[in-house]
Amino acid sequence: MKNTKPILLLLFLGFAGHLHAQKISADKKELIAHLEDQQEEMITLSDSIWAAAEVAFEESTSSELLATYAEANGFKVERGVAGMPTAFVASYGSGKPVIGILGEFDALPGISQKAQPTKAPLHEGAAGHGCGHNLFGTASLGAAVAIKKMIEEGTLKGTIKFYGTPAEEKYFGKIWMVEAGLFDDLDVCMDWHPSASTKADVQSSLALVDFIVEFNGQAAHASSDPWNGRSASDALELYTTGINYYREHIKPTVRIHYHIQDGGQVVNVVPDYSKLWVRVRDTKREG
Ligand SMILES: [Zn+2]
Incomplete structure (x- = not known):
């Protein structure tokens, strides 16, 4: 416009x-x-x-x-x-x-x-x-x-x-x-x-930024060989935990949402890949 x-x-x-x-x-x-x-x-x-x-x-x-x-x-x-x-x-x-x-x-x-x-x-x-x-x-x-x-x-x-x-x-x-x-x-x-x-x-809508975060690790059998695994889903959990601690320190106008799109496929494999969709919003784009 x-x-x-x-x-x-x-x-x-x-x-x-x-x-x-x-x-x-x-x-x-x-x-x-x-x-x-x-x-x-x-x-x-x-x-x-x-x-x-x-x-x-x-x-x-x-x-x-x-x-x-x-x-x-x-x-x-x-x-x-x-x-x-x-x-x-x-x-x-x-x-x-x-x-x-x-x-x-x-x-x-x-x-x-x-x-x-x-x-x-x-x-x-x-x-x-x-x-x-x-x-x-x-x-x-x-x-x-x-x-x-x-x-x-x-x-x-x-x-x-x-x-x-x-x-x-x-x-x-x-x-x-x-x-x-x-x-x-x-x-x-x-x-x-x-x-x-x-x-x-x-009323104005909120400015919005979307991004995808991917984590890469190392796959291993979760029972016979877990010590050789590097879990991409652990990394994702630490990241979302960080986001949730961060909420205390952001302006009340800010919104952060995320959706776990891939957290591994089965329970008995340490996943080597995980994926998160994150959306942040505020009244102004700089926010
Ligand atoms: Zn609607």
């Missing part, structure tokens, strides 16, 4: 039921009516994305459902942007302001779940939607369509762009979309995430 200073707004798009008691402007009333008009389609879309539950970069059904809905509502859709088959941009209107809305739709591995409050997989071991990206992409697109209708009716002027952003649970598709300059012409970019409360907020 080179020449603009986009404001990242976290916008929770509640339906009108929550809002009847408040004083709302005519524009907002019109917007809410356009959201209400889409309610059935929104629920169907969300349920379909929930059932498809596709993980990072494999969201072909989810992405296509949203892209098709955008086209059916008069948007021009560019699929496969920034080199990602499931990324797309849907645009309508012309001129300024250029309003962007982000929509995510990928699932998480291993948390397949029926639509009920107790744990019950829809498909054992399959992926599922844990934090509501089935709602995220759907409601964002519903908001974009509502804005499009207001541009069409002449209530608003400008351009509305919906960004279908893949792989947000794992690889962050938006990074490639930023690098491809897809957000450069935006005046404002809005985003939301499912939450336990209905509220608007202005």
